[in-house]
Amino acid sequence: MKLRLTRETLAEAVAWAAHALPARSTAPALSGLLLTADQDGGTLTVSGFDYEVSARFQAGAEVLEPGSVLVPGRLLADLARALPGGGHHVELSTMGSDVALVCGPVQFELPVIPLEDYPRLPALPAPRGTVDGALFAEAVAQVAVVAGRDEALPFLTGIRLEFHAETLRLVATDRYRLAVRELPWAPTTASVPAEEPVVALVPARSLHEIARSLTKGERIAIAPALEEGNGNGGLIGFAAGSREATTRLLGADFIRYQAIFPNAYTGSAVIERGPLLEAVKRIALVTERHQPLRLSFSTGQVVVDAGGSSEARGRQALDARFDVEPIVLAANAGYLVDGLTAIRSRYVELSYTTPTKPAVLTGREDVELPDSSYRYLFMPLRAG
Incomplete structure (x- = not known):
C-alpha cells in the first residue's frame, strides 16, 4: 500500500473512525484501525469496529499502490492530530512489518497488526430515508438525557426510533422520566412504512455519539436492518457525506409508553x-x-x-x-x-x-x- 493525501483529510478520517475503537479490549486486532487504499476509486477508507459499533470514513487520496493494513488506532489518532501544519501532505506506505507515515520533516513507523485477526466489518444496510442532520442531533440529545444506565434492563439504555410515513419519532425513558421527540423525515420511495411503523431500539450512548459527530450541514441517511421484521435485534446504519457508522440494535421490548x-x-x-x-x-x-x-x-x-x-x-x-x-x-x-x-x-x-x-x-x-x-x-x- 502506498498513497498520498492532505494532513487535514487524514486527521478527519482517523478521528471519525476512532469513535468505534473500544476503550479496552483483550483482542489486539480490535484496537486497530483498518486502512484500505483503492487505486481505481482514488480513496483511502479508514475503519474502526468493536463488534458493537463500526465507523468508516472514505477520503480522497492519490493511491500509488492499493492494499489494506491494520495499525494501532489510538496511536494513529494521536499522531494525526500532532502532525505539522504548513500545507504538508501525508504519505503512507507499507515497509515490511511497519507502515511509514511521512509529513514534511516528520516521519513515523507504526507496527502492523495481523490483518487476518480483524473481524469482518458489517455492511451498511439499504437506507430507509433521510433526515436533517442538525435536527436529528438535537432530537437525539433531547431524548438521550432520560435514557437509563441499568444494563440489567436493556430497554432503559436505548432510544426507540419509530419510522412513520413522514415523521421520525424518538423515545427514551429511565422509568421516572420519559422523553418523546418528533421531527420531519423523508422515506425512500421503496420503503414507505406500512400502517404500523418500523421500530428500532438503538443503544442511547452509541446513537448520541454518532448523531452529534455526523456532519451537521448534510442530511443523514438512516438504514435499519431488523431481525424477523422488528426492532428486537439487528443492525442500524447512518451515513452522511464521507462518514458511515453502524451499531447493533438492542434485543429488548420497549414499554407501552403512549399510555403513560x-x-x-x-x-x-x-x-x-x-x-x-x-x-x-x-x-x-x-x-x-x-x-x-x-x-x-x-x-x-x-x-x-x-x-x-x-x-x-x-x-x-x-x-x-x-x-x-x-x-x-x-x-x-x-x-x-x-x-x-x-x-x-x-x-x-x-x-x-x-x-x-x-x-x-x-x-x-x-x-x-x-x-x-x-x-x-x-x-x-x-x-x-
Whole structure:
C-alpha cells in the first residue's frame, strides 16, 4: 500500500473512525484501525469496529499502490492530530512489518497488526430515508438525557426510533422520566412504512455519539436492518457525506409508553424558560440529598422553593400564565434541569393532573403557540 493525501483529510478520517475503537479490549486486532487504499476509486477508507459499533470514513487520496493494513488506532489518532501544519501532505506506505507515515520533516513507523485477526466489518444496510442532520442531533440529545444506565434492563439504555410515513419519532425513558421527540423525515420511495411503523431500539450512548459527530450541514441517511421484521435485534446504519457508522440494535421490548401520558390535564402554566431554569438551579442549592424542590402554581405566578424548618431554605417567584387549578408539585431538581435544558424555546408549558401523577413539559416559542414536537414527562415526588 502506498498513497498520498492532505494532513487535514487524514486527521478527519482517523478521528471519525476512532469513535468505534473500544476503550479496552483483550483482542489486539480490535484496537486497530483498518486502512484500505483503492487505486481505481482514488480513496483511502479508514475503519474502526468493536463488534458493537463500526465507523468508516472514505477520503480522497492519490493511491500509488492499493492494499489494506491494520495499525494501532489510538496511536494513529494521536499522531494525526500532532502532525505539522504548513500545507504538508501525508504519505503512507507499507515497509515490511511497519507502515511509514511521512509529513514534511516528520516521519513515523507504526507496527502492523495481523490483518487476518480483524473481524469482518458489517455492511451498511439499504437506507430507509433521510433526515436533517442538525435536527436529528438535537432530537437525539433531547431524548438521550432520560435514557437509563441499568444494563440489567436493556430497554432503559436505548432510544426507540419509530419510522412513520413522514415523521421520525424518538423515545427514551429511565422509568421516572420519559422523553418523546418528533421531527420531519423523508422515506425512500421503496420503503414507505406500512400502517404500523418500523421500530428500532438503538443503544442511547452509541446513537448520541454518532448523531452529534455526523456532519451537521448534510442530511443523514438512516438504514435499519431488523431481525424477523422488528426492532428486537439487528443492525442500524447512518451515513452522511464521507462518514458511515453502524451499531447493533438492542434485543429488548420497549414499554407501552403512549399510555403513560395523561389523556387530559387539570391545569397548566406557561413560564419563560430561561428564568425558570436559573431559579431551579439556584434554589436547588439548598436541597438536601433525596429532598424535592417544590413548584407552587397560583394565578399569575409560580414559586420555586426548597428546604424545611430545620435546614436551609430558598424561595423565588416568577411570572406565569396560569390556567385552572392551583397546585404544588414536588420534583427532583435534576430532572427539572434536564428537561428545561433540553427544551430550546423561549417559553415552557408545564401541564399536570394531580400532585402524584405525571407532569409534562413542552416548549413554546411564542406564548400563544404550543409546540408538542418535544414532550418531557416526569414523575412528581412526595413533598417533604
